[in-house]
Amino acid sequence: MSRFILKRCWQAFIAALGALTLLFFVQRLTGDPTLLLVPEGATAEDIAMLRASLGFDQPLLVQYLRYLKDLGTFNLGMSYVQGVPVWDILLSRIPYTLQLTAGAMLLSLGLGLPIGVLMALQRGTLPERFFQAVVFTGQSMPTFFSGILMILLFAVHLRWLPASGSDSGASLVMPSIALGLLTLATFARVARTAVLDELGKDYVRTARAKGVPLGRIVWRHLARNSAIPVITVAALEISHLLAGAVIVETLFAWPGLGQVAVQAIEARDFPIVQAVVLFGAVASVGCNLIADLLYGVVDPRIRHTGGAQ
Amino acid sequence: MNASVPGVLEQEIRPLPRFGARFRAGAAAVPGSLWVFIAILAGFALMALCAPLVAPRDPTAQNLLARMKAPGSVIRGVSYLLGSDELGRDVLSRIIYGARASMSVAVLAVCLSGVIGTAAGLLAAYCRGWVEAAVMRLVDMMLSIPALLFAVITVAVLGPGFINVVLVLGLTRWTRYARVVYGQALSLMPQPYVRYARFVGAPGLSIMGRHLLPNVFGQIVVVATLEFGSMVLFEAGLSFLGLGVQPPTPSWGAMMNVGRHYLDTAWWIAGFPGFCLFLLVLSVNIIGDYLRDRMDPRLR
Numbered sequence: 332m333s334r335f336i337l338k339r340c341w342q343a344f345i346a347a348l349g350a351l352t353l354l355f356f357v358q359r360l361t362g363d364p365t366l367l368l369v370p371e372g373a374t375a376e377d378i379a380m381l382r383a384s385l386g387f388d389q390p391l392l393v394q395y396l397r398y399l400k401d402l403g404t405f406n407l408g409m410s411y412v413q414g415v416p417v418w419d420i421l422l423s424r425i426p427y428t429l430q431l432t433a434g435a436m437l438l439s440l441g442l443g444l445p446i447g448v449l450m451a452l453q454r455g456t457l458p459e460r461f462f463q464a465v466v467f468t469g470q471s472m473p474t475f476f477s478g479i480l481m482i483l484l485f486a487v488h489l490r491w492l493p494a495s496g497s498d499s500g501a502s503l504v505m506p507s508i509a510l511g512l513l514t515l516a517t518f519a520r521v522a523r524t525a526v527l528d529e530l531g532k533d534y535v536r537t538a539r540a541k542g543v544p545l546g547r548i549v550w551r552h553l554a555r556n557s558a559i560p561v562i563t564v565a566a567l568e569i570s571h572l573l574a575g576a577v578i579v580e581t582l583f584a585w586p587g588l589g590q591v592a593v594q595a596i597e598a599r600d601f602p603i604v605q606a607v608v609l610f611g612a613v614a615s616v617g618c619n620l621i622a623d624l625l626y627g628v629v630d631p632r633i634r635h636t637g638g639a640q
Numbered sequence: 641m642n643a644s645v646p647g648v649l650e651q652e653i654r655p656l657p658r659f660g661a662r663f664r665a666g667a668a669a670v671p672g673s674l675w676v677f678i679a680i681l682a683g684f685a686l687m688a689l690c691a692p693l694v695a696p697r698d699p700t701a702q703n704l705l706a707r708m709k710a711p712g713s714v715i716r717g718v719s720y721l722l723g724s725d726e727l728g729r730d731v732l733s734r735i736i737y738g739a740r741a742s743m744s745v746a747v748l749a750v751c752l753s754g755v756i757g758t759a760a761g762l763l764a765a766y767c768r769g770w771v772e773a774a775v776m777r778l779v780d781m782m783l784s785i786p787a788l789l790f791a792v793i794t795v796a797v798l799g800p801g802f803i804n805v806v807l808v809l810g811l812t813r814w815t816r817y818a819r820v821v822y823g824q825a826l827s828l829m830p831q832p833y834v835r836y837a838r839f840v841g842a843p844g845l846s847i848m849g850r851h852l853l854p855n856v857f858g859q860i861v862v863v864a865t866l867e868f869g870s871m872v873l874f875e876a877g878l879s880f881l882g883l884g885v886q887p888p889t890p891s892w893g894a895m896m897n898v899g900r901h902y903l904d905t906a907w908w909i910a911g912f913p914g915f916c917l918f919l920l921v922l923s924v925n926i927i928g929d930y931l932r933d934r935m936d937p938r939l940r
Contacts, residue, residue: 349781357794471922473873475880475896476914479903483911487904494903574786578877582900592789593881596796608793612785619784 335627343620350612355398358605363387402609408602412595417606420591425610427497428587431579432572434507439514439568444561446515447522448549451530462519469516474575478509478582495584506583510575514568521564525557558629566622570615674930677923684920688739695733696721700888703728708906723908726898734890735913741891742920745805745884746871752810754864757817758856762848764818765825776822779815787812788877795883802885809874813867820863824856858935865928869921876917892917 365382373381382388386397401407407417446462453459485505486494493502529535530553538548577589584590588607595603670678687694697718704727706715711723711731722732764775782790791808798804828834828851837847878884879893887894892913899910 346780346784349777350784353781353785354793357790358797360794360797467922467926471869471918471925473876473914473917473921475877475893475900476918479896479900479910479914482900482903483907487907570784570786574788577788577792578880581881592792596792596881596883601796604793604796608785608789611789615786616784 336624339620339623343616343623346619347613347616350616351399351402351609352395354605354608354612355395358601359391359394407606407609410595410600410603412598412600417602420603421588421606421610424586424588424591427585428573428576428580428589430503431506431510431576431585431587432569434503435511435514435572435575436565436569438507438511439518440565443515443518444522447519448526448553450519450523451526452545452549454527466516466519469512469519472512474509474513474578475582477512478505478579481505481509482582497584497586502583502585506579506585509582510572510579513575514572517564517568518561521560522557525560526553529553529556555629559626562622562625562629566615566618569618570611573611573614670930674927677926680919680923681927684739684916684923685743687736688743691737691740695730695736697730697733699729699733699737699890701729708902708909710906711908722912723906725895725909726902726906731895731908731912734895735892735916738890738892738895738913739916739920741802741879741885741889742872742875742917745802745809745875746868748806749809749813749871749875750864750868752806753812753814753867754817754860756810757814758821758853758860760814761818761821761823762825762852762856764822765829766844766848766852775818779818782812782815788874791874791878792881792883795878800878800883800886802889805875805878805884809871813871813874816867817860817863820859821856824859825852828852828855862928862932862935865924865931869924869928872917872921872924 363382365378365385365387369378369381386394389397405418407421409415410417410420413420446465450459450462450466481492482494482505485492492505493499496502526549534552535548538552539545573588576587577592579585580587580589581593588610592604592607595601595607703715703718703724706713706718706720706724706728708726709715709720709724709728711721713720713723715724720730720732722730722735725731725734760775760779764772790812794808794812795804798808825848834847834851837851875884875891876893876896879891880897882894882897884893885891895913896910896917899906899908899913902909
């Protein structure tokens with residue numbers, strides 16, 4: 332078991348390192364990142380000074396090693412506009428994004444999984460076709476359009492919920508739904524396929540032949556056996572949610588990482604943009620690692636052989 | 641050919657029906673409700689292609705006397721079927737031209753990423769060894785960065801604009817093709833015809849192009865269809881954040897970004913482009929899903 336965990340941690344570390352390296356080179360795409368950092372209208376002298384002070388005149392390899400060292404010591408640099416460490420800004424905004432992501436995840440798991448199971452059990456009936464339509468709608472609805480529709484209905488016309496801000500728990504409702512809709516559709520599809528796959532197997536037929544009630548079969552047998560694809564998708568979806576948060580937070584003025592990233596792009600405050608994307612990459616690698624470790628918990632066969640699915 | 645078992649072989653090596661006949665047979669199998677979505681997609685494509693002919697007015701022409709007029713208003717003999725925006729521009733004309741921005745970015749990005757991903761997948765499956773390792777590790781790395789965030793930071797570095805958005809989406813979204821093509825091509829490698837081609841010394845390019853590619857092409861089309869929907873959404877998302885096609889060129893995402901500030905007084909500025917976006921993506925997803933089910937032998 333510990334070998335399995337160690338191996339997965341090592342793989343996740345390599346993936347994270349790769350993602351960070353990729354990001355480093357993306358930022359060097361234009362050759363000189365100093366130009367991204369200076370305010371418009373800076374003199375050539377200012378630019379040269381900043382370039383030297385940030386070490387961008389050094390060879391690429393030296394820059395890369397310094398970048399890794401800074402990351403290793405959690406030194407993300409200073410914000411150029413606000414003049415405070417980027418790490419502090421990041422820490423103050425992370426809780427908001429986590430709340431939003433958790434809200435969206437809760438909604439999509441809580442509704443998506445039952446819908447998917449129901450679709451599989453009621454195959455070919457009217458309820459299935461209804462949910463199919465719901466899933467297609469969720470899948471094709473851009474977050475900013477569902478957000479705008481909800482603002483129109485619940486904030487402008489009915490005045491039930493606040494259109495923006497983060498003053499109360501009610502503010503979290505619409506952003507979570509907007510962000511979670513696509514994920515809900517994905518979960519429903521995955522759960523449907525996973526349950527359909529399992530329904531055809533012998534142990535289910537045996538259980539049904541013995542007269543085990545359907546609810547018990549779903550709960551005791553299908554849930555665990557259908558869990559692996561759901562866990563895989565859940566880990567992937569967290570990275571989608573983090574990216575989707577950029578748009579949802581902008582729309583609802585939710586003070587999370589996404590909003591701070593968009594504001595930073597407008598203000599040309601590049602260290603913050605970089606930090607947010609780094610956070611997203613590390614978080615999604617982390618979630619995939621957790622999913623890998625959960626496979627071992629759910630399915631003892633994986634734990635013992637240590638093999639990949 | 642072995643003449644001693646004529647029946648078996650003759651049955652198996654039936655010549656394919658002519659393309660026209662195959663097309664008619666395929667079209668007849670398409671369920672009626674799907675034609676609705678095919679028509680919607682074709683409508684949007686036509687709108688994008690013939691924008692100057694279809695659009696009632698110049699999408700950038702401002703009329704400050706006709707600001708934020710409701711859909712159906714007629715101001716001095718000019719009718720605004722879908723209303724006007726905060727600068728008095730015709731929303732319908734802007735939506736028609738916006739379809740052009742959306743679809744051209746999506747088509748070009750799908751082509752670019754499709755070519756890159758297919759080439760990478762074929763190379764990885766054919767060459768194996770370090771090429772395979774390098775390609776598949778790169779795919780893993782790119783997948784571990786949330787796609788929209790990756791696009792956002794790259795566009796922020798390169799600067800917004802039509803070409804850059806196409807480049808960024810094309811260069812970041814090839815991973816899905818690479819995975820699908822790699823998996824398929826790998827399963828084809830032990831096939832007799834591929835082994836025979838290698839045995840007689842056919843060059844690698846010819847094996848990849850003439851033997852592997854035609855057999856994975858169907859899968860590529862399915863991925864491309866579904867990716868087209870994602871690309872439309874990505875373009876709209878980037879435009880919504882101000883990183884896409886730049887004004888004055890109209891784009892749906894940018895229209896929604898402006899319109900969201902006027903939701904209580906002029907919902908149509910954001911509402912109609914949003915609905916078009918939804919309709920387009922829904923049609924593409926439904927068509928893509930149908931194609932995928934048709935391609936999947938388990939579901940047939």
